[in-house]
Structure formats: C-alpha cells, structure tokens
Amino acid sequence: MGGQSGPTMDSGDFIDESDYKSSAQAVKSSKTIQGGSSSLSGSESGKMMVGNGGPDSYEVVFVKDNVSVHPTQNASERISGRLRLIKQGASLFMTWIPYTVKGGGRQGSSIMKSAEKDRNLYTIRAVSLAEMRSIRRHTPPFGLQYIIIVLTSGLAFPPLYFHTGGVREFLSTLRNHALLVRSNDDSNVYLVNDVQDPLQRSLTSLELTEVTPVAVVVEPPPIVTKKDETVQPVEESPASTSMQTSVYRQGPRREASREIINVLEKFSMVTKFARDTTAHLFGESRLLGNSEMDFDRGPMRLRNEGSVSKSTGELPPVDGAQEPVKDGKEAAAKDEGKDTKKAQDEESEKQKRIANEEASTNNDTPALVWGRARPPPLGHEEWVTFLDREGRVVDSKALKKRVFHGGVEPNLRPELWKFLLGHYKFDSTYAERNALVSSKREEYKVLQAQWKTVSEDQAKRFAKFRERKHRVEKDVIRTDRTIPFYEGDDNRNVELLRDILVTYSFYNFDLGYCQGMSDLLSPILYVMEDESEAFWCFAALMERMAPNFHRDQNGMQAQLSALSKLVQLLDTPLHDYFKQNECLNYFFCFRWILICFKREFDYNDVLRLWEVLWSHYLSEHFHLYMCVAILKRHRRKIMDEQMEFDTLLKFINELSGHIELESTLRDTEALCLFAGEKGAACIPPGTPPSLPVVEVDPFAVSLESSQNL
Numbered sequence: 001m002g003g004q005s006g007p008t009m010d011s012g013d014f015i016d017e018s019d020y021k022s023s024a025q026a027v028k029s030s031k032t033i034q035g036g037s038s039s040l041s042g043s044e045s046g047k048m049m050v051g052n053g054g055p056d057s058y059e060v061v062f063v064k065d066n067v068s069v070h071p072t073q074n075a076s077e078r079i080s081g082r083l084r085l086i087k088q089g090a091s092l093f094m095t096w097i098p099y100t101v102k103g104g105g106r107q108g109s110s111i112m113k114s115a116e117k118d119r120n121l122y123t124i125r126a127v128s129l130a131e132m133r134s135i136r137r138h139t140p141p142f143g144l145q146y147i148i149i150v151l152t153s154g155l156a157f158p159p160l161y162f163h164t165g166g167v168r169e170f171l172s173t174l175r176n177h178a179l180l181v182r183s184n185d186d187s188n189v190y191l192v193n194d195v196q197d198p199l200q201r202s203l204t205s206l207e208l209t210e211v212t213p214v215a216v217v218v219e220p221p222p223i224v225t226k227k228d229e230t231v232q233p234v235e236e237s238p239a240s241t242s243m244q245t246s247v248y249r250q251g252p253r254r255e256a257s258r259e260i261i262n263v264l265e266k267f268s269m270v271t272k273f274a275r276d277t278t279a280h281l282f283g284e285s286r287l288l289g290n291s292e293m294d295f296d297r298g299p300m301r302l303r304n305e306g307s308v309s310k311s312t313g314e315l316p317p318v319d320g321a322q323e324p325v326k327d328g329k330e331a332a333a334k335d336e337g338k339d340t341k342k343a344q345d346e347e348s349e350k351q352k353r354i355a356n357e358e359a360s361t362n363n364d365t366p367a368l369v370w371g372r373a374r375p376p377p378l379g380h381e382e383w384v385t386f387l388d389r390e391g392r393v394v395d396s397k398a399l400k401k402r403v404f405h406g407g408v409e410p411n412l413r414p415e416l417w418k419f420l421l422g423h424y425k426f427d428s429t430y431a432e433r434n435a436l437v438s439s440k441r442e443e444y445k446v447l448q449a450q451w452k453t454v455s456e457d458q459a460k461r462f463a464k465f466r467e468r469k470h471r472v473e474k475d476v477i478r479t480d481r482t483i484p485f486y487e488g489d490d491n492r493n494v495e496l497l498r499d500i501l502v503t504y505s506f507y508n509f510d511l512g513y514c515q516g517m518s519d520l521l522s523p524i525l526y527v528m529e530d531e532s533e534a535f536w537c538f539a540a541l542m543e544r545m546a547p548n549f550h551r552d553q554n555g556m557q558a559q560l561s562a563l564s565k566l567v568q569l570l571d572t573p574l575h576d577y578f579k580q581n582e583c584l585n586y587f588f589c590f591r592w593i594l595i596c597f598k599r600e601f602d603y604n605d606v607l608r609l610w611e612v613l614w615s616h617y618l619s620e621h622f623h624l625y626m627c628v629a630i631l632k633r634h635r636r637k638i639m640d641e642q643m644e645f646d647t648l649l650k651f652i653n654e655l656s657g658h659i660e661l662e663s664t665l666r667d668t669e670a671l672c673l674f675a676g677e678k679g680a681a682c683i684p685p686g687t688p689p690s691l692p693v694v695e696v697d698p699f700a701v702s703l704e705s706s707q708n709l
Helices: 002-011 017-028 116-122 167-175 198-202 238-244 256-265 272-283 328-336 338-357 380-386 396-406 410-421 430-452 456-460 463-476 492-507 517-528 531-549 554-570 572-580 587-594 603-615 622-633 635-640 645-654 661-681 698-708
Strands: 032-034 047-050 058-069 079-088 091-098 124-128 132-138 145-151 160-162 180-182 189-192 292-295 300-303
Touching: 058 091, 058 167, 079 167, 091 116, 091 380, 116 380, 124 396, 132 167, 145 167, 167 180, 380 396, 380 410, 396 410, 396 603, 410 517, 410 531, 410 603, 430 492, 430 531, 463 492, 463 517, 492 517, 492 531, 517 531, 517 603, 531 554, 554 572, 554 587, 554 622, 554 661, 572 635, 587 622, 587 645, 603 622, 603 661, 622 635, 622 661, 635 645
Parallel strands: 032 047
Antiparallel strands: 047 058, 058 079, 058 160, 079 091, 091 124, 132 145, 132 189, 145 160, 180 189, 292 300
C-alpha cells in the first residue's frame, strides 16, 4: 500500500507550489457570507463571519459536507457530518459535527441510524491547531480519500472520509493558518507547526489534562462496500477491532523526563525567556527543586533563586556557570563601575524581592503564561449532538466543559441557560420540558395575581407589600438603563423587571426583595425575553444565591471566610499584608460576590462570565478563585501604596469596567487547578452558591425504616 499511495499522493499534493496556488485561489474566490448561521453546503468552501467583531465573533474559513466516520467495516453504516475550520481571534479550530438523525432528510439512507450516544462519541468539538501534531493523508488508487489527525497528546481521531473530495482544499486552508511540513519519515504525513526545537514543539499543546500514555496508532479497517462500489485496499491491523472507540493512540511511550517536561509545559504558552528558563531548570536537574509555583499578574511563573532584570529581561547566570567573555570596552566599563557595585547589589536584592514576593505589573516582564486558545461558542448544530432522540442530554459533564471553555452563542442561550440554572433537568425530554413550560406559565399567572389584585384599600393595610413594591420600583429604574433593552421612558422591559421581582417577593415571602436582586434578574430577562421563563430561571438561580441576601449574612460571611483561606493558600504575602492592615474580613470584595461581578464587566462579558460560573465545571465556587486572581493581579499596587481598608475599597470599586475578562478567566482557571484538593478544602460544604446541605436526623431515618418494616 505504501508503495502505491506515495506516488499517487505526490502527483496531486497541495504542498507542490502550483497545486497550492490553485487551491488557495479557489478558497479565496469562494463566496463570503455575512450572517449568524452557516448556509454553506455541499463542497462549497468559503468564509462566514459570525458576530459583530467582538470577543465572541468567529469566522468560518472552510466548510465541507458529507465527511464521514466509518465505525464498522460496512460502508453503508457510516456517520456523515460537516467538517469546518473556524477562526476565533488568532486561533484556528476544527470541528466535525454529525448530521442530526431524523430517519431521512439530507443524510439519506446511507447514514447509520444508531443511538445518539454514538453520534456524541464521534463528534469532534473545537480542536485547535495547537493541539494537532500531524495529519496523515490517504489517497488510495481505489476508494475514498481520508485523513487521520493525530494530537500532541498522542491520541488520534478516527479517519475522516471525504465522499465528495475536498482533502486538498482542507489542507490548503490549513496551510494559510499554520506551518505544514511533510515528514521525512513518511511522505503521507504532514507535521503541524513543526519546528526544529523539540522543546518548543512540545509547547504547542496547551491541553490542561494530564499526560496520557500512548500506544501504537492503528489504521482503519477495510471498508466493505456494496457490489457497485469499489473496495478500498487497507492493510489489516491486529488492532483494528478497536474501531468502536472514537480515538486512536500512536507513537512510542515517552521517557519519564519527557513526560515531566510535558506536564510543566502544558501550563503555558512560552516566550523565549520561558524556554530558556525551562532549559536551565532541566539542565541543572532542579525541576521544582527549591522553587515554587507563583502566579504573577495572572500568568503562572516558576519562581526560584534567580530574578529577572526589568531593564534587560535576562535571567541571571545559573550558579557555577561561566559568564561569557566580554570585549575590552565592556570590561573597561565594568572596571569603572566598581565603585557602584554595592549600590547595584542592593538594587539586585530589591529586584529579587520584588520578583519573589510581589506581583510584577510590568507588561514587558517575560513570564510563563498559562493559557489555551478559546474555542468558538457552542452553537445549535453542535448542541443537538448532546441530545438523544427524545431530547435528553447524553453527557452533561461534557456539555458543562464545552460551555466552560467556549461559552454559548446568543441565539442558544434562552434554551441552554435553563439547563445551567437548573430550571430544566439534564435528563428531561422534549415532551417533559414542553409540559413544564405550560404548567409553570399558569403557575406564574397565579403568583402574579396575588399582588396585582390587591386593591388600594388593601394596600393601605399591607405595609410589607407597600415597602417591597416601593423598593423594587426604586431599584429597577436604575438598573442597566444604558442597555438598549432597558433604555428610554415607559420601557415595557423595565415594567417586566418590576413585575417579576414583586412576584418573586410573594413567591419567596420569607426572603422578599433585597437590593442587588435586580442586577441578577436583568441579564436573565434580557436573554429570555419572556416574563414567565425569566421568572422561573431567576427563581432557580435564587435557590443557590438566596443566602447572599439573608439578613444574618451567613451566606456572605461563609464565602468571604473561604476567600480569606484561598488567598492564604495561593498568595501568602498578600494575605499577610491584609492581616497587618486589618483587612481580613475581605469586605472590599463584598459586591463582587453578592451579584457575581455584575457591575465589574461589560454587559456581554457578564453573560459570558455567568455561563462559566453556572457550568460548575471546575468548581461551584469558581467566583472565589476569580476574586483571588484579580487581587493577585493588582497586589503589587496594593502593597506598594500601603492601601488600608478605605483606600482599598475605593480602589476595588474603581476597577469596575477595567478588568479584562478572558485573561482573568485564564488566571482563575490556573489558580483553581493549581489549588486542587487543598483549595476545595478551604470551602466548607454548603457554602453558597452550593445548594444547602440537608442534615439528616439519624433517629428519624431509623424510625422511618422501622415503620416500613
């Protein structure tokens, strides 16, 4: 097979300059589409901009339909779908979404009508180029062309078969966004972003999972076709029986030192300084020895005995290493500066202290940066792959992870937020959800009638009602009035905001209404655009957030106490500073926690942030780690200016509108993962927004059991 496929591939390979130019021209000449949904079909490739150019905008640069996976050897049982390349910011992602199975339609009879869990298993969700190691292209003399994509982790996706061509255009588009180099060992393999430096090459992977042991890659099994179809000659493999799984493994097992390098490097996007630092660390066999992980201005930094010169950005020589020989002028200058050596030593010590004990705010200071390319938001086409035929979410954990990393497209939020907030259960069906909407709509009408039918004469004798209604009306006219959805006089949406909050005060009469609730409801009504659905989503949110508004403030005190412990764990010098200045109550973070950073970010960023928080993917208390991340980013200024509580509170409040969301989320994710179980131990069970811990009376349980007997 190798001898046959090699020449065939070379004759039509896009890496050849003439072939590449023709393919690139075809891609560039394709129709550009502006809008919010894809309409590219068949073999059409082109560009489609989704969004208004903001952080959530992305561009579809390649689309190919009828790309399939063959779970079995029978060609008639393939799973067909759409392959896309999506540009999000400076990053490129690949997705393959299988078509929705509806017993017919454009998929045709050839699509395997298997359980939806199989579709979910084979779906490829937003894989970035940084995670790809190589692409193997197969162009057999007979049969279908297909590719196998191998990841830097050693895993490989199942072969993707192109039933109507398009492999060349796919690779041509990739070349526009990445460096593709043909492997010297196999002319059918193209290395993605391959560089000579093996350390730098390994750093193209930013996956945050643990290093996965790898085995030998397997070729796809032979495809058994119908009589009128050709047979694709593929070599038999003993491992071909593993085709039922959605990924393959490849490559020899790496040596232990290489795995250690990968574990460290998966935490960072690396600058030249970081690579040199890592090389020194490994060269001196001091990996994590006499050093500790420190987060400086958000990025992760390796902190050891050396420091970085702010003026040059250079790392001091490793102990025992010889300094390079300087020329005569440099030596003379050094001799002339001997009288200032003491002052230089003092300055050097000061720089070390700053580097080791304080967070640098110099944007030019090199650092080991924690980060991963953010995938495009979850859209409707991918969303349906999470659902079975009856509408149940097949894998809620995978869904939460997807939302955590990429967010949700605006047109999908009204549906998906109901799951994230707990209004819809993940295992509910379409029919059950429709019935729930109808019943809850009627229930809401009953609740609303309880106060809307109160006459003026009754209201005079109902002080609690008058008080709550007045407070609600006073707050809603000041809530998000600069947002077009709420701006202007006699705005119907402002009236809906008032009606929902007053109704909630009757629904949860013990809690009533407290200032800040309008901030939590406003984005929900903005997304739902339906009074009843907004109310029930808000009520579901308040199941977790209600302790924030209790009169005894136990819920807020529990969170502030947990925050204090997290800062002590993750930034001891800053915690000690707060202790010395009697700021350990952390009341300056009160507003952040009370309304989930609602007033700290742009409105659209708030929607994105809340999706991350509600996913509860890494932690139910991700917002507390976010507080730590923001404080760490500004601790140099806080400590240098010797801020006390009043000035600190003023400084924190003035950060509103000046916090960059994406970098803060990356910093927070890093802190949360780094803290691990120690961080979780800082937060007692039942701390909001966790659901309250229900204490079970052992005597009552025993009594009930005896009665059942």
